[in-house]
Every structure is written in structure tokens, then in C-alpha cells.
Amino acid sequence: xxxxxxxxxxxxxxxxxxxxxxxxxxxxxxxxxxxDGGVLLNGVRHRLRAGEVVDVQYNNIKAEFLVIWAGxxxxxxxxxxxxxxxxxxxxxxxxxxxxxxxxIAQG
Numbered sequence: 001x002x003x004x005x006x007x008x009x010x011x012x013x014x015x016x017x018x019x020x021x022x023x024x025x026x027x028x029x030x031x032x033x034x035x036d037g038g039v040l041l042n043g044v045r046h047r048l049r050a051g052e053v054v055d056v057q058y059n060n061i062k063a064e065f066l067v068i069w070a071g072x073x074x075x076x077x078x079x080x081x082x083x084x085x086x087x088x089x090x091x092x093x094x095x096x097x098x099x100x101x102x103x104i105a106q107g
Contacts, residue, residue, distance in 0.1 A: 006035040007097065015081075017054035019046040029081070031058075034093050038068065041081040047073070048081060056083070056092060063089035 009031055016026035025046040033040040039056070048054065048070045056065050066084045071077030085091070 006033050008033055009096070011058075011096065013041070013092075014057040015041065015044065015054055017048070017052060020049050021047075032080075034097070038082065038084045039065070039093075041083065042079055044070070044079050044081045053086070054083070058092040058096070061090055061092050063092050065089070 011031050012028050013031055014026065015029050016024070019025050027045055029041040029043045031039055032042045048067050050067050050069055052067045053064050054067060055062055064086050066086060068082040068084050070082075071080035
């Protein structure tokens with residue numbers, strides 16, 4: 001079943017990987033939008049580069065995501081990170097989306 005194109009939300013996730021200097025990082029960030037195949041995070045303190053792969057964990061499920069774009073320092077999008085889920089990875093948001101959408105009427 002296809003879900004909404006995007007869902008505005010706010011909940012924490014753990015994110016880790018390598019920054020633009022090749023140094024490992026791990027931190028908590030906030031999910032602000034879930035969309036078909038992607039997610040927008042806020043509060044990312046590390047500089048990341050488009051094309052890199054990062055790990056994201058929500059509850060006890062983790063998946064790899066491709067960095068599509070990263071907000072530039074000194075701009076309104078600083079700290080934001082646009083990620084695309086990789087095809088072979090689990091959907092981290094299934095339980096959250098089920099919770100916020102409620103039961104679907106059968107007809």
C-alpha cells in the first residue's frame with residue numbers, strides 16, 4: 001500500500017558514518033519529514049557530502065541511506081540532511097507510519 005508523499009514529524013534517530021574529512025562520527029538527529037524513499041533530518045552537527053552512505057537507527061532497526069544533500073554552513077538549511085533509502089534496506093519508519101496513520105478501513 002502506498003503512503004502519503006510526505007509526512008511532517010519530529011522524532012530522534014541515531015546517525016553515524018564518516019564526515020567530509022573521513023573521520024567517524026555518531027550523533028542523535030531529528031527526523032522532520034519522511035517521504036517516499038527518503039527522509040529529512042535536522043540537527044546534524046557534522047559536515048557530510050552528497051553521495052556518501054550513512055547508517056540511521058530508529059528503535060532497534062538500522063538501515064543505510066545515501067546522502068542526497070547537506071545544508072551548507074551559514075545558511076537556513078545548516079544542520080539539515082536529505083537522505084534516500086537504499087533499495088536493499090529495511091523501512092525504518094513502518095511502525096511509526098502505522099502508528100500515525102491508524103487503521104485503514106476495509107471496503
